[in-house]
Amino acid sequence: MSYRYIGNKTRLLPILLDSFKTVVKDGATVADIMCGTAAVSEALRTAGYRVIASDMMTFAAHHARVRLLLSEKPEFTGTGLGRYAGVLAHLNQLKPQNGVFHKEYSPDGVPENGSDPRKYFSGENAGRIDAITAQLNQWQQAGALSETENSLLRHDLVLASNRVANIAGTYGHHRSKWGTSALASLELRPTTLLNGHRTDHIVHQGPAETVAPLIEADLCYIDPPYMKRQYAANYHIIETIARGDSPEAVGVSGLRPWRDQYSDFCSKVKIRDAFRMIFNLAQCDQFMISYSEDGLLTEEQLMELFSEVGTVSLQKIPFTRFRSNAGGQGGTVIEYLFHIKR
Ligand SMILES: C[S@@+](CC[C@H](N)C(=O)[O-])C[C@H]1O[C@@H](n2cnc3c(N)ncnc32)[C@H](O)[C@@H]1O
Structure with missing residues (x-):
């Protein structure tokens, strides 16, 4: 499935899976609570894990159901x-x-x-x-x-x-x-459809902060937005296709009213408490968090925040920047992969 989705981890999958493997046993339950295209969820399923996938967007829940719950037509x-x-x-x-x-x-x-x-x-x-x-x-x-x-x-x-x-x-x-x-x-x-892999997975839809109490897992992977721009605004049209509704089209770009899908992870002021809610509510002793060097919080700020929860380690992965057809920065950026153990 090719999909130009900002922050999708398709190219990072081998590294992510290697890292997950070092911290959980075969067949463990792994949550992917900002699953987007569900590329990571699908890779986890293929690797034999039980997956709990979730995202606040409706289209992401459709992708996750297709990539996790089906094995035949x-x-x-x-x-x-x-x-x-x-x-x-x-x-x-x-x-x-x-x-x-x-x-x-x-x-x-x-x-x-x-x-x-x-x-x-x-x-x-x-x-x-x-x-x-x-x-x-x-x-x-x-x-x-x-x-x-x-x-x-x-x-x-x-x-x-x-x-x-x-x-x-x-x-x-x-x-x-x-x-x-x-x-x-x-x-x-x-x-x-992926054939021959387990299907005992769970898909939720909603803000991770609300879904967190439903998460009982050996590892929780969090891949939040790292910029101010909201996914609900960037992908408003596929959200409408996914819901099949007829919302008001606002402004020059025709945005659907998307405030109900506003993400606190896109706000420098709110992001820390949003993370804390997940850490406090999820029944999980280990977290892995992807973040970009280009993101709203710096490596030091993230270290300080995650250290409130437990022992933190950090892997730095060089990665090619997302580029739109219109241009953009290009070049290499460091992608962080934090691991927290309570
Ligand atoms: C970096 S993308 C995830 C990409 C995904 N790992 C992939 O490979 O496609 C971030 C995702 O977080 C979701 N998101 C943002 N804020 C959220 C929140 N508070 N709760 C749940 N999902 C959220 C967005 O809808 C978006 O799909």
Whole structure:
């Protein structure tokens, strides 16, 4: 699954797994409480651990369910369309509709708030997102989809939309000119499911500070945002696709109202107490925390904070910076991996 998601740990997986292995036994329970794309959760599953995954974003919960809870294609009996391939074929041939995506996020629509038409998707692709979402919502309301079936189809729609979105890295803004991939036709593609690995995992959705009391694990991995910019703002459009709702589109960029998914980890003032809540509430004696040298808190500030909990050690990993198509800093940055033992 390729996915341009800020801070995703795909390239760090071998190092992370090596480090996890040194502190927990085979088959241990490991929590990944800011799981994002669920790349780390999936690697943990493949390595034989039992995983508790969580994130505050809806799309992340869909990714986690797909990557942790499924090992074969669901039956999709409630749809009456045959199995996975039949369902995707049906969704791929639906006629475009004039829904919220067509209106708010394509140049063929007229935004409700009087902003200039937005160019996140071509009119055709936006109308297809609307049509597929309407069908998924209808199935869901009729009880025709199980939770994992619903997550699999919404996960596929998020990935299909990512491939044709007219953006430079995040959904904070659309591009003014059309990129070649944005003019291609949106297509749902079947996800290859992990086969032959345990499925006794748990997926939660919500702020880590709220989910923490539900976490009973041998190790808790925390991969927080490290910048001020909120994930809910950067990825507002895939959150709407994941929820299938029709929120108000605010401002020039058409952001969904996202305050309910504001993260205290993006605030220099609030981040320490947010960490403390997790440490206090999770039933766990070990934590591993990823953080960037570019982040809001320095190595020294983090050391001081984590030392309140127990013994801290630090591994420093050189890493290539995230770069959007529009440019960005590039170069190498140090990625921190802290380990705390109570
Ligand atoms: C650096 S990314 C995680 C990337 C992930 N490890 C991956 O490989 O894709 C940070 C994640 O933290 C989530 N997040 C931010 N604040 C949160 C909070 N308070 N509780 C739960 N999740 C939060 C964001 O939605 C985002 O997915």
